[in-house]
Amino acid sequence: MINLIVTESTEDNERSSRFVRLGALATALSAVVTFCIGYYIQWRGFKDLFWLAIVLELLSILVVIFLLKPTNSPSPSIDETTALLPPPVSIDENVEIKNSIMSECFHCFDICTIFSFEHSSRKKSITLILIIISYVSHSLAISAMTPLLWYLLGTPFCWSSKDLGNFSAISLISTAIFSVLGMKILCYYGANDALICALGHVCFFGYSLWIALAKYSWQLFLALSINPFSGYQSVLTVSMISKWLEVHERNHVFTLLIEINTIILAFGSSFANWVYARTVTHQKNFTLLFASGLCVLPFILNL
Numbered sequence: 457m458i459n460l461i462v463t464e465s466t467e468d469n470e471r472s473s474r475f476v477r478l479g480a481l482a483t484a485l486s487a488v489v490t491f492c493i494g495y496y497i498q499w500r501g502f503k504d505l506f507w508l509a510i511v512l513e514l515l516s517i518l519v520v521i522f523l524l525k526p527t528n529s530p531s532p533s534i535d536e537t538t539a540l541l542p543p544p545v546s547i548d549e550n551v552e553i554k555n556s557i558m559s560e561c562f563h564c565f566d567i568c569t570i571f572s573f574e575h576s577s578r579k580k581s582i583t584l585i586l587i588i589i590s591y592v593s594h595s596l597a598i599s600a601m602t603p604l605l606w607y608l609l610g611t612p613f614c615w616s617s618k619d620l621g622n623f624s625a626i627s628l629i630s631t632a633i634f635s636v637l638g639m640k641i642l643c644y645y646g647a648n649d650a651l652i653c654a655l656g657h658v659c660f661f662g663y664s665l666w667i668a669l670a671k672y673s674w675q676l677f678l679a680l681s682i683n684p685f686s687g688y689q690s691v692l693t694v695s696m697i698s699k700w701l702e703v704h705e706r707n708h709v710f711t712l713l714i715e716i717n718t719i720i721l722a723f724g725s726s727f728a729n730w731v732y733a734r735t736v737t738h739q740k741n742f743t744l745l746f747a748s749g750l751c752v753l754p755f756i757l758n759l
Contacts, residue, residue, distance in 0.1 A: 476639040479691040480632040487628030494621010580700050584709075587696050588716075590653065590754035594660075594689040595717055597754075599724030600747035601664060603732035607740065613673060627680050634684035635691075649696045650758045656688035657755035661748050668744035689754060 493505065608615045608623070615623070642652050659682045666679040697709055728743050735742040
């Protein structure tokens with residue numbers, strides 16, 4: 457929903473910077489929470505935080521149900537939720553129900569027509585597919601970094617929850633500040649979204665490789681100097697895609713991006729932890745090295 461609001465309320469030349477600012481704001485809030493959590497865990501443990509998470513999740517569900525009302529248009533019009541569906545032709549109630557069910561089934565496959573070479577220009581289809589592949593590869597690389605928590609808890613670092621909270625907070629704060637500054641500098645010199653994403657993948661490669669080869673704590677903190685510029689693919693994907701889509705196509709593609717991100721975070725993170733558990737005794741930094749290798753493909757695709 458936020459992606460649609462930002463897309464509809466900004467011009468093409470301002471959209472990328474707005475998404476970076478939005479991501480920086482979310483990162484800054486996460487930094488404050490992460491910093492506090494590290495000290496809270498050392499004081500009270502994990503249990504209270506799990507209960508707090510459940511309460512906040514239930515609260516968010518209630519807010520969505522009771523406070524967010526659907527908008528009612530005064531007259532029927534073609535919007536992004538119906539533009540790709542065939543108009544219902546009904547004679548009686550039974551026919552209407554059947555048409556409604558058929559429309560819902562075809563709705564799941566409408567996204568395929570957006571990427572099809574038959575319904576779109578060849579350049580548009582290829583560009584959208586390359587952006588999606590880059591986004592998937594970048595998301596997989598981020599998922600491969602999930603075992604970093606266990607990596608820092610073990611030797612040679614042996615960090616405590618307070619140390620992890622401080623490291624995460626500094627990482628998020630630096631990302632919130634310098635990602636926006638980096639975006640402004642790159643835009644000032646005329647860099648487009650694809651080039652910015654490519655530079656971000658170079659920084660991600662350097663960051664993950666640096667962390668994998670680090671032996672001392674100061675080296676980990678030094679790696680945070682390039683981390684703020686490593687996540688541009690995540691925040692600029694929506695902006696890049698929206699410039700190639702018609703208004704009625706955006707809702708479908710944005711939904712696809714959310715589904716991709718959810719699936720990768722759910723299964724990719726679990727798989728990365730599973731691999732780490734089986735490689736920790738032989739090659740402790742294997743998943744981190746694998747993450748640095750995954751960003752090579754999206755780097756090439758963005759050039």
